[in-house]
Amino acid sequence: MWDDWNNDSPVQTQVFTNSSDYSNWRDNSQPRRPRDDRRNNGYRGGNRGGPRRGGNDDATMIKVPSKFVGKIIGRGGSKVNDLQFESGAKINITKETEGDETFIRLSGTNDAVSKAESLIRELTIERDSYVREVKEEEPPPQLDEPQEEPKIVDWRAVFAKCDELEAEKWAALPPIKKEFYFEHPEVTAMTEDEVEAFRLESNNIVVERTFKTENSKPVPKPVVTFEHAFHKYPEILEEMKKAGFTRPSPIQSQAWPVLLSGEDLIGIAQTGTGKTLAFLLPALIHIDGQNIKKSERGGPAVLVMAPTRELALQIDKEVKKYEYKGITAVCIYGGGNRREQIKVLTDGVDIVIATPGRLNDLAEAGHLEVKYVTYVVLDEADRMLDMGFEPQIRKVMYSIRPTRQTVMTSATWPPGVRRLAQSYMVDPIQIYVGTLDLAATHTVTQIIEIIPDDDQEKFRTFMNFATNLDPSEKVIAFCGKKARADELSTELTLAGLQCQTIHGDRDQSDREQALLDIADGTVQILIATDVASRGLDIDDITHVINYDFPRNIEEYVHRVGRTGRAGKSGKSISYFTRGDWAQAKELIAILEEAQQYVPEELYKMADRYASWKEKKDASRPPGRGRGGGRRW
Missing domain, CATH: 3.30.1370.10 (K Homology domain, type 1)
Structure with a gap:
């Protein structure tokens, strides 16, 4: 050695x-x-x-x-x-x-x-300074033969050849059929004034081409009833009747004509407004309308990407509510039974609902072939970008044919989501309900309780609320830390109050059981961290408690959106302390937009924080930020 x-x-x-x-x-x-x-x-x-x-x-x-x-x-x-x-x-x-x-x-x-x-x-051994002596070989004798000039790579030609091969690969696949919309005569008869009046009444629906060009087609008119959208698909209408729905939600009334026409869609709406059903029913019709059988396809036809396990499972549950032409679905996510997920994929499936991490894992291992996907949904796209999933999303989208139909849903419209739409969508139609500005749902009464910055006081306030719940009420209480969630759960149990907890340290089976228990009424209280602030679709949550106020106002909006769903009213109660004063200004804007009461102390906290920050910035030496400037 x-x-x-x-x-x-x-x-x-x-x-x-x-x-x-x-x-x-x-x-x-x-x-x-x-x-x-x-x-x-x-x-x-x-x-x-x-x-x-x-x-x-x-x-x-x-x-x-x-x-x-x-x-x-x-x-x-x-x-x-x-x-x-x-x-x-x-x-x-x-x-x-x-x-x-x-x-x-x-x-x-x-x-x-x-x-x-x-x-x-x-x-x-001083490895950095250790240099092994190597005897230099004498250079070969120079011959008088002419030397070849170095070759110059024509990168344009290389890229052109790459595009040509890529086009050949996609051309070998069966063509996609995307147009399944038959406009109902009553919709055709609607005048432009009637269309605008309907959109205004339906929570101010705004619809437009995001990147409009001279060749852009007109935007389809909205539908008023289920029959307007699915009069050619009686099985879908039957499923709607069994589910007990009476009329489309605002985003559904405009999204269904767009998606059934084969257009790419960006849906911006508050949580709990029916976005899942808006993209799901056209997906079922899209699968059935393709000219290739499932056994010949070699992979799923529809791919739905979601940021969290809870949201993926919720979409899977929604898909399995509806029976249509024997269409099957599987939910794949980290923490689930990998072997079982692989078996379902191997046997053949129509719809894959997945989190980006497990999706890439199974695709790279060769268990999931995405090149046959013709309908893609990026659900809660803003949340996926916040969680750092953009590289995984781009990797998957690169492997799917460019002529696919793409749907993107989001609660907000930040630059990252816009950039994603520019990269992977073709002349998309954007539908937003209400406003593009960040806003909490108007079916929720928002209450801000200003309390001292004292853990014991906050705990007493919460326990007083929890011990006085009516039997018909259900609560989700959000904490900033997993340890705090476990601590509250223990205290509630000791007080004789049945509850469940859900956070990232719990096993997936425990998290699923917690959701089942709050949904079926086994417990009235669910203690959660922000892992559950999006994607939870429990219709009868009556209260949301922000035990710890979230670190950013976007999370506040999504927490509040866990109640007041499916047209029902709800109430959110937020414990706000001096430690949260940096969020006061943005919180005031949310409350004012929803016409909610703003405590006078909240205005004062916003002013005091602004003054403090101004003094702090003024005392900082010029040209230096926090940490003494950049380190790169």
């Missing part, structure tokens, strides 16, 4: 046997010392508890550069103990030095000493 060991090694070795002096390793100019054998036994490391066997107990003195002594000893002697244990030798780092080198005494069997020396050598 030391064939290429540098002769100028920093470790020098001298061996002496069991003699009465050190003359074998030390020159005569040094004073002689009697050998001290008092520490032969009882040292930590090596062969513990007695004399060694299997060889002569010779001692070896080695010299190492003093700068490596600390490295050999390790923190609290941990490294030297490890070396002794691994080698079986006793290692004594003496206080004697010679120039810049320190003496180390090794004792034990020959094999043990040799092993210890090798380990110490390994530690003391």
Whole structure:
């Protein structure tokens, strides 16, 4: 192993046997010392508890550069103990030095000493400065033959060839059929004034081409009833009747004509407004309308990506409510049974609902083929970008044919979502209900309780609320930390109140059981972190408690959206302390937009925070931000 060991090694070795002096390793100019054998036994490391066997107990003195002594000893002697244990030798780092080198005494069997020396050598190699000498070969004789000029790569031609091969790959797949809309005569008869009046009454629906061009087609008119959208699909109408729906929600009335016409769609609406059903029913018709059978397809036809397991499971539950032409679905997510998910994919499935991480995992492993996907949904796109899933999304979208139909839903319209739409959508139609500005649903009464910045006071306030719940009420209480969620759950249980918790440290089966328990009324209270602030679709949640106010106002909006769903009213109560004052200004805007009461103290907190921040910024040296500027 030391064939290429540098002769100028920093470790020098001298061996002496069991003699009465050190003359074998030390020159005569040094004073002689009697050998001290008092520490032969009882040292930590090596062969513990007695004399060694299997060889002569010779001692070896080695010299190492003093700068490596600390490295050999390790923190609290941990490294030297490890070396002794691994080698079986006793290692004594003496206080004697010679120039810049320190003496180390090794004792034990020959094999043990040799092993210890090798380990110490390994530690003391200066790898950065170690350069192995290589004999330079003489250059070959120069011939008078003409030298070839270096080739210049025509990258435009390379990219053109790449595009050509890509087009050939997609052309080999069966063509996609996307148009399934038959406008009802009553919709055709609607005038432009009637259309605008209907959109205004339906919570101010605004619809337009996001990146309008001269060749953009007119936007389809909205439908007023289920029959207007699905009069050619009686099985869908039957499913709507069984579900008990009476009329489309605002986003559904405009989204169904758009999606059934084969257009790409961006749906911006508050939570709980029926966005899932808006893209789901056209997806079912799209699958059935393709010219290729499931057995011949080789993969799913529809892919739905969601940011969290809870939202993915909620969409899967919604899909399985409706029976249409034997269409099947599977939900794949991290924490679920991977083997079972692979089996369902192998057997063949029409719809895959997935979180980006597990989706990429199974696609890279060859268990999921996405090139056959013709209808893609990016649900809660803003949330996926917030969670850092953009690379995974782009990787999957690159593997899907560019002629697909793409749907994107979001509660907000930040630059990242707009950038994603520009990359992967073709002349999309954007539908937004209400306003593009961040807003909480208007079916929720929002109450802000200003309380002292004191944990005990906050806890007493919450327990007073929880112990006075009516039997018909259900609550989701949001905490900022997992430990706080567990703590509240324990206190509620000790007080005789049945509750459940849901956060990232709980097993997936426990999280699913928690959702089932709050949905079926087994418990009235669900304690949650922000992992559950989106995607939970429990219609009868009456209250949302913001026990810890969220770190940003977007999370506040999505937490509040867990109540007041499906046309029902709800109430949110937020405990607001001085520690939350940075959010006061944006919270006021949300409350005012929804015409909610704003406590006077909240206005004062916003003003005090603005003054404090202004003074802080003014006192900061010019040209320096937090941390003294950038570190890159």
